Amino acid sequence: xxxxxxxxxxxxxxxxxxxxxxxxxxxxxxxxxxxxxxxxxxxxxxxxxxxxxxxxxxxxxxxxxxxxxxxxxxxxxxxxxxxxxxxxxxxxxxxxxxxxxxxxxxxxxxxxxxxxxxxxxxxxxxxxxxxxxxxxxxxxxxxxxxxxxxxxxxxxxxxxxxxxxxxxxxxxxxxxxxxxx
Ligand code: UDP
Ligand code: MG
Numbered sequence: 001x002x003x004x005x006x007x008x009x010x011x012x013x014x015x016x017x018x019x020x021x022x023x024x025x026x027x028x029x030x031x032x033x034x035x036x037x038x039x040x041x042x043x044x045x046x047x048x049x050x051x052x053x054x055x056x057x058x059x060x061x062x063x064x065x066x067x068x069x070x071x072x073x074x075x076x077x078x079x080x081x082x083x084x085x086x087x088x089x090x091x092x093x094x095x096x097x098x099x100x101x102x103x104x105x106x107x108x109x110x111x112x113x114x115x116x117x118x119x120x121x122x123x124x125x126x127x128x129x130x131x132x133x134x135x136x137x138x139x140x141x142x143x144x145x146x147x148x149x150x151x152x153x154x155x156x157x158x159x160x161x162x163x164x165x166x167x168x169x170x171x172x173x174x175x176x177x178x179x180x181x
Contacts, residue, residue: 034064034105035112035148036157037119041099043144044068048136049102052145055118055132056106065105065167073097078160088141095141103161107170112154115147 037056039049056063071079076096083089106115120131124143127134137143148154158167 032107033109033111033151033154034107034158035115035154036146036161037104037106037115037148038146038161039102039104040096040142040144040146041101042095042142043136044100044102046136046144048144051136052102052132053104056104056115059108059114059118061106061108061111061115062170063104064107064170065162066102067162067166068100068102070099071096071101071103071161075160079157091141105158105162105167112148112151116149119145119147 037052039052043049043052053063073093076093077084080089080092080096083092086092108114118131120127120133122133122143123140124133124137125139127137127143129135132145133143148157
């Protein structure tokens with residue numbers, strides 16, 4: 001019995017992306033949690049974009065949107081609205097608008113919580129080795145990467161940074177590109 005469940009869950013884990021579990025089919029639905037990840041200006045300048053993408057791909061998350069942009073100050077003000085009273089806020093806005101940013105939306109099971117673990121502590125000196133900040137950053141004011149810190153925050157940030165037309169629905173892609181069986 002235990003073996004059966006072990007095999008069944010292994011099959012579920014190994015199920016190819018081209019065969020997503022569909023809502024309404026009676027089985028569980030494929031997780032649709034999404035988060036905003038952004039390589040900040042220092043990360044882009046230091047050519048760390050590829051490394052960040054590779055970590056998320058290797059972990060098993062799916063990229064659903066990506067763009068390089070100079071973030072308008074109005075967007076940054078809304079993005080960091082909770083930090084407006086903080087002493088570091090003006091420097092933060094200057095830093096975030098000092099160069100292009102690479103913004104991405106990643107999708108997958110518990111992607112918000114997992115991506116926070118992958119980027120590491122806000123304060124680089126507290127960030128564990130192996131995390132993005134723990135591997136590439138020495139100071140909180142140049143900490144390479146952003147990731148949303150809650151599911152609700154992620155939804156708000158994704159809507160702020162992306163048009164819905166810029167985000168891909170993998171279920172549709174899978175449906176059209178799947179090999180006949
Ligand atoms: N920040 C800073 N000094 C601080 C705290 C934060 O410069 O003492 C910057 C840093 O770039 C951080 C961003 O403000 O990533 C947003 O702060 P938050 O507390 O939301 O951290 P995060 O969610 O990015 O880990
Ligand atoms: Mg934050």
